Amino acid sequence: MRTHVAALLLGATVFASGAAGMATGAGDTGRLALPTYSQAYTPTTVDERGVWMEADEDERRLRESPSVIRDPALNAYVRGVLCRTVGDDRCRSVRIYIERVPAFNASMAPNGTMIVWSGLLLRVRNEAELGAILGHEFGHFELRHSVLGFRNRRSGTDLMAWASILIRNSGDIQYAAIGQIYAFDRAQEREADMIGFRYLARSCYPGSAAADVWDHIMGESDATALGRRGRAQHKYVAGFFASHPTELARATYLRAASLGIAEAKSVVVDTHQAAMAAWLPIFLNDQIKLNDFGGSEYILANLAAGSGWTTPLLYARGELYRERGNPRDLVSAAQFYQEAIGRGDAPVEAYRGLGLALLRNQQAAEGQAALATYLRLKPAAPDAALIATLVSQ
Amino acid sequence: MVKPFRTLLAALCLSLLAAAPAFAQEKTGAKPGFVLKPGTARVVLMRPSILVGAQSTGGMFEPNADWTDQAKENLAAALAAAQTGLGNSVVAYAEPVGADSARVAEYQELFDAVASSVIEYQFFAGNRLPTKKRKDQFEWGLGREVGALPGLANADYALFITTEDHFGSTGRKVLQLFAAMANVGVTAGVHKGFAGLVDLRTGDLVWLNADMQMGGDVCDPAGAGKRVRQLFEGFPGKPVEAPVSGTPAAVR
Amino acid sequence: MSITYRTGLSALAVFALAAPAMAGNTLIPPGLRVAVAKSAMTVVPSIEWNKLGARPGRNSESWTQDGDDLNDLTFYGGIEAGRPLFREVDKKNQPLPKVSATMLITDIPVLLENSYRVALGAASFKVDLVEPLPFAGNKGVRFTYSFSKQNETLQRRGEARGAVIAGKLYLITYEAPGLYYYDRSAAAFRAVAESVRL
Numbered sequence: 001m002r003t004h005v006a007a008l009l010l011g012a013t014v015f016a017s018g019a020a021g022m023a024t025g026a027g028d029t030g031r032l033a034l035p036t037y038s039q040a041y042t043p044t045t046v047d048e049r050g051v052w053m054e055a056d057e058d059e060r061r062l063r064e065s066p067s068v069i070r071d072p073a074l075n076a077y078v079r080g081v082l083c084r085t086v087g088d089d090r091c092r093s094v095r096i097y098i099e100r101v102p103a104f105n106a107s108m109a110p111n112g113t114m115i116v117w118s119g120l121l122l123r124v125r126n127e128a129e130l131g132a133i134l135g136h137e138f139g140h141f142e143l144r145h146s147v148l149g150f151r152n153r154r155s156g157t158d159l160m161a162w163a164s165i166l167i168r169n170s171g172d173i174q175y176a177a178i179g180q181i182y183a184f185d186r187a188q189e190r191e192a193d194m195i196g197f198r199y200l201a202r203s204c205y206p207g208s209a210a211a212d213v214w215d216h217i218m219g220e221s222d223a224t225a226l227g228r229r230g231r232a233q234h235k236y237v238a239g240f241f242a243s244h245p246t247e248l249a250r251a252t253y254l255r256a257a258s259l260g261i262a263e264a265k266s267v268v269v270d271t272h273q274a275a276m277a278a279w280l281p282i283f284l285n286d287q288i289k290l291n292d293f294g295g296s297e298y299i300l301a302n303l304a305a306g307s308g309w310t311t312p313l314l315y316a317r318g319e320l321y322r323e324r325g326n327p328r329d330l331v332s333a334a335q336f337y338q339e340a341i342g343r344g345d346a347p348v349e350a351y352r353g354l355g356l357a358l359l360r361n362q363q364a365a366e367g368q369a370a371l372a373t374y375l376r377l378k379p380a381a382p383d384a385a386l387i388a389t390l391v392s393q
Numbered sequence: 394m395v396k397p398f399r400t401l402l403a404a405l406c407l408s409l410l411a412a413a414p415a416f417a418q419e420k421t422g423a424k425p426g427f428v429l430k431p432g433t434a435r436v437v438l439m440r441p442s443i444l445v446g447a448q449s450t451g452g453m454f455e456p457n458a459d460w461t462d463q464a465k466e467n468l469a470a471a472l473a474a475a476q477t478g479l480g481n482s483v484v485a486y487a488e489p490v491g492a493d494s495a496r497v498a499e500y501q502e503l504f505d506a507v508a509s510s511v512i513e514y515q516f517f518a519g520n521r522l523p524t525k526k527r528k529d530q531f532e533w534g535l536g537r538e539v540g541a542l543p544g545l546a547n548a549d550y551a552l553f554i555t556t557e558d559h560f561g562s563t564g565r566k567v568l569q570l571f572a573a574m575a576n577v578g579v580t581a582g583v584h585k586g587f588a589g590l591v592d593l594r595t596g597d598l599v600w601l602n603a604d605m606q607m608g609g610d611v612c613d614p615a616g617a618g619k620r621v622r623q624l625f626e627g628f629p630g631k632p633v634e635a636p637v638s639g640t641p642a643a644v645r
Numbered sequence: 646m647s648i649t650y651r652t653g654l655s656a657l658a659v660f661a662l663a664a665p666a667m668a669g670n671t672l673i674p675p676g677l678r679v680a681v682a683k684s685a686m687t688v689v690p691s692i693e694w695n696k697l698g699a700r701p702g703r704n705s706e707s708w709t710q711d712g713d714d715l716n717d718l719t720f721y722g723g724i725e726a727g728r729p730l731f732r733e734v735d736k737k738n739q740p741l742p743k744v745s746a747t748m749l750i751t752d753i754p755v756l757l758e759n760s761y762r763v764a765l766g767a768a769s770f771k772v773d774l775v776e777p778l779p780f781a782g783n784k785g786v787r788f789t790y791s792f793s794k795q796n797e798t799l800q801r802r803g804e805a806r807g808a809v810i811a812g813k814l815y816l817i818t819y820e821a822p823g824l825y826y827y828d829r830s831a832a833a834f835r836a837v838a839e840s841v842r843l
Contacts, residue, residue, distance in 0.1 A: 064498040064798050067769055100768045101795075118768070228740065286768040289759045291742045323755065325745055360747055383775040386751060386786060495798060502799040503824050510712030514670075514695075522695040522709070523672035533711065536825025596825070 055109035062097045062113070069098040069118065069279075077275035078116055078130070085131035086138050086199045094138070102286040104217060108137040122283040123216065123299060125306040126272045128200070128209035135203075136196035136210075143191060197257050211255035220298045227294020273307055281347070284316040293324050314340035315350050322357045330361040348377045352387065359390060419516040422531045423600040429590075434481045434549045436590075438472065439501065440488060441554040471621040483552070489543045500539055504553045507533055508587045512603045533598040540593035548593055554624065556586035588624040671696045673708060678840075682706045684722025685843055686781070686815060691836035694718065701731040708837075716821040716830045718837065723813035730760045730814075739763055746812035750777070750786045753807045753816065761792060769793045780808035780815065781843040791823070802827045806838045817841065 062068055069075070078098060083091035096114045103119040114137060124130040193210070201207045276283075287296050300317050307313070318336035321329040337354035340346040351374035358367030371391045375384055473483050488494060511533055515525045525532075545551065587603035602624055673679060673694040678687050682705045694708040701707060701719060708718040724730060729741035742759045745752070754772050761770045770792040778787035785808035793800050800823040807816035819834035821827040 061498075061796065061798070064495045065796075066495075066793055066798060066800070067795075101766070102762075102768050103766070286762075289755075289762045289768075291740060291759055291763055323742075323759075325747065356749060356751060360749060382773070383751065385776045389777045389784070390749065390751070498798045499800065499824060502797055503822055503826075506714045506799065506822065507711075510715050514709075514712045520670065522670050522712070524693055524695055524710070534825070536829075538825065 055111040055113060058109065059095070059111065059113045062099075062115070065097075065099070067100050069100055071279070074098060074121075074275065074279060077271065078121070078134075081127050081130045082114075082134045082138070084127070085135045085203045085205065087202075090138065090142070094141075100286065102283070102290055104220075106133055106137045108141040110141065112141070114138070114141075118279070118283050118286065121276065121279070122287060123220070123302075124213065124272070125303065126209070126270045128205035128270075129213050130272065131203060131205050132196060132200055132210035132213055135199035136192050138199070139192035139195035143195065194257070201257075207257065208255070210257075216302055219302070220295050223298035224292050224295035227292065227297070281312045281316070284312060285319070288316055288320045288323065293320065296320050309339075311340050311343045311345050314343070315346055315353070318350065318353050318357070322353055322360075325360060327361065330357045333357040334361070348374060348381075351377065352381075352383075355387075355390075419518070420604050421600075421602045422511060422515060422533075424531045424597055425529045427599040429481070429550075431481065435547065436481055436483045436550045436552050437486050437545060437548040437593075438469070438483055438552045438554070439486045439497075439504075441469075441556070484548075486551075487544050493543050497542060500535060500542065501553070503535055504589060504591070505555065507535065507598060508553075508555070508589055508601060508603060511598075511601050512587070516603060531598075533601070534596045535591055535598065537594075537596040539591060539596050545593055550599075551591045551593055552588065553591065554586070554588045556624070586624055669698045671698075678842075682720040682722030684720075684815075686720060686722045687842050688720075688817075688837045689840040690833070692833050694833075694837075702729070705731065710830050710833075711826070715826050717819070718830075718834055719818045719820075721807075721814060721816040721818075723810075723815055725813055730756060730816075731764075734764065744814045746809075748809050748814070750784060750809065751775075753786050753809070753814065754788045754790070754805070756814070757805060757816070757818070758790070765792065766795055769795075778806060780806055781810075781841045783808045783810050783843075799824070804831070804834065806841075810843065815841075815843070 075096060075098060079091070079094075079096055082094065082096065093112045094108075094114050095112055096116060098116050098118065098121070101117040101119060102122070103117055104123050106114065106116045106120050108114045114134070116134070120133060121130070124133065197207065197210050200210055284300075287299060290296070297317075297320065300313055300320070304310075304313050314336050318333045318340065321333035321336065334354055334357045337346075337350045337357065340350050341354070351370045355367045355370030355372075355374060358364075358370060361367075368391045371387050374381070375387060375391065378384070381387070469485070477483070486497075488497060513520060514522045515531075515533075539545075539551065587601060589601040590599050591597070592599050604623060673690055673696050675690050675692050678689045680687050684704055690708075694710065697707045697709060697713060699707075702721075702724075704722045704724055706720055706722075707713055708720075710716045721730060724744045726746040727743050729743055731741070733739070733741050741763055742756055744756065748756070754775055758770050758772055762768065771790060773789045773791060775786065775788040777785070779785050785806060787804070787806045790803045790805070791800060792803070801820055802823045803818060803820040805816060805818040807814065809815075817834075817838050819831065819838075821830065
């Protein structure tokens with residue numbers, strides 16, 4: 001139980017210092033000063049040059065990587081949001097790589113490489129939310145966090161190695177050392193959160209977007225846990241192994257910060273949905289194949305809250321329910337496909353999904369009729385021969 | 394079957410097992426009958442993957458750019474000196490740009506995968522594949538088409554080199570002493586490397602040397618010479634003998 | 646949101662993992678019918694293969710010519726409803742999809758695809774061609790696919806044949822890098838797959 005207490009204490013400390021920081025930080029927009037930006041920073045110390053070298057090697061790999069999305073339109077959109085968030089001067093030095101990885105993450109290396117995962121683009125609902133995350137990552141870069149993080153992590157692992165050998169029952173010390181590493185990371189994350197928030201406050205985007213993102217991430221992780229018959233697990237204090245402040249803490253201090261500034265910004269025309277239109281069905285498909293029913297359902301509902309239940313969202317929901325495949329899911333799936341088809345702009349595959357859902361639900365005649373429609377509309381489909389065997393049985 | 398953590402596990406096993414001499418491991422293999430005739434071969438050195446750093450007490454890798462740059466210089470110079478002494482020519486590969494560069498990257502990864510398989514399934518006696526146990530057998534390759542990579546038309550062999558060095562910090566070495574007393578195997582430093590020669594006419598891997606416990610400080614010229622000798626241990630025709638070790642000044 | 650520290654993580658992992666026990670690999674001679682994957686499934690190989698001592702899961706086994714990273718032939722011998730295709734690395738946070746007794750043959754490629762996507766943590770998996778093909782006298786499916794591992798440029802290709810028989814999944818997969826290795830053993834894989842009996 002000692003570790004548990006330690007975790008509570010650590011979490012509490014971080015949270016308290018966070019609140020204190022906020023009290024002084026919340027002023028009006030004019031006083032949300034940014035550090036002076038220095039361009040083309042050159043690494044000086046041994047540790048820095050080493051970290052730079054690794055980042056350069058990683059970038060070499062990225063340039064050949066088949067998982068990087070090269071679509072110029074999507075890349076221009078993401079760069080545009082970053083530039084509008086942090087300003088043209090800061091944004092100029094950044095190389096952005098969008099990787100097709102279906103998880104919520106972005107990162108920035110000290111050499112100016114920014115990696116944005118497709119799962120992040122899927123989860124944000126507008127330019128401001130995307131800007132909040134990109135600004136946070138840029139904040140790590142501007143504050144040169146990765147080198148500091150590296151030094152801290154080194155002393156942490158040193159301690160653990162000693163403990164594991166010198167002390168027979170060293171579990172507690174190992175835990176304490178790990179806890180220190182992650183507590184340090186949490187402090188860095190908070191710093192990046194706050195500088196990210198300052199970019200946002202000075203940009204054309206509403207400052208409340210940062211808190212919105214963390215609200216949704218909390219909602220999604222609860223939904224994932226519930227979908228796996230676990231307990232909802234968003235925490236009020238950072239868990240012992242958490243490298244980041246809890247999403248609740250972040251949503252709270254970022255919300256407080258956004259309320260602390262008087263915003264009188266004209267509403268910008270949001271191009272997020274238009275920029276994502278071609279990629280949304282692909283990113284949704286990547287998400288649905290992750291065997292995370294609760295989380296996927298939450299993402300769909302969250303997107304629908306912004307755009308309404310559009311055809312791609314309905315089709316994706318049909319696929320999600322059909323793949324889980326409980327009898328009641330198959331009924332729901334058929335309804336979603338039918339609704340999508342009713343819109344008139346559904347992909348032909350909606351008939352395929354409808355047919356397979358009905359077949360699995362033992363509605364053979366209706367199922368075969370839908371599959372026959374699919375084959376009639378797309379005779380050269382890659383799975384046409386296989387589907388034909390289901391129609392004729 | 395997909396095993397995403399296979400490489401990590403294999404690396405861990407190797408580093409853990411290195412302390413236990415019971416799992417003896419071979420280091421060199423060559424295609425039976427292969428000889429590199431002096432004065433005839435045109436060898437292209439593919440972009441070597443060289444990484445040098447320190448290993449902290451906890452075993453975490455600290456990359457060191459200065460050491461890595463030095464090591465790259467030293468290895469290339471030592472290699473050129475050694476082969477020129479034999480009358481063979483060694484030229485660095487001119488990397489293509491655009492679509493072809495991805496293909497080169499794929500072949501580099503294929504070489505790494507093949508080298509890892511040789512280590513795991515032929516050199517490692519305890520895990521050797523039955524079809525790889527036969528006497529005088531060494532059948533591995535990248536396929537004939539590797540010779541069709543841009544810029545290799547006039548070359549006879551491609552040489553691939555991967556080395557990774559984590560020098561043990563003082564803390565790590567002291568830890569090792571205590572660990573030995575506690576009967577726990579901890580290695581100080583990671584010094585592994587493999588070098589492989591691919592016949593560009595046949596695509597066969599004609600020679601591979603892999604060492605997970607190498608010596609020689611690649612950061613100074615004499616040490617780099619030692620490392621080159623080790624990387625080329627068992628090289629048919631023993632090309633890397635005299636020229637390297639005694640003449641660090643000439644390498645510069 | 647963070648920069649990932651691969652080196653840091655692997656350093657931590659050293660303390661959590663012990664070396665797995667050495668498992669012996671055995672020779673599979675050509676021309677003889679052998680039972681595979683601890684099941685009633687039998688096949689006749691046309692050339693010799695190596696059977697790996699390490700199994701991907703309870704009712705499965707892998708064969709190879711040059712190592713499982715270069716060519717991998719895996720048999721899944723009747724995976725029961727409610728079980729994943731192969732051993733789960735992180736059951737709690739990354740559960741794999743499970744076999745269902747009501748699976749249609751169209752669901753077999755989907756199960757493999759989704760299992761790989763979860764295990765690889767990447768969206769690089771693509772099913773290329775799907776067609777009906779009898780499997781051991783049952784209604785079955787043949788499909789081809791391609792993927793790459795996270796942080797790798799090397800493209801890998803695969804071909805699989807399978808069927809759901811009496812509520813259990815039977816599947817044979819073959820995978821290799823697209824450069825050189827895939828074509829090299831594809832015919833030998835097909836000979837094995839075509840000889841399957843239950």
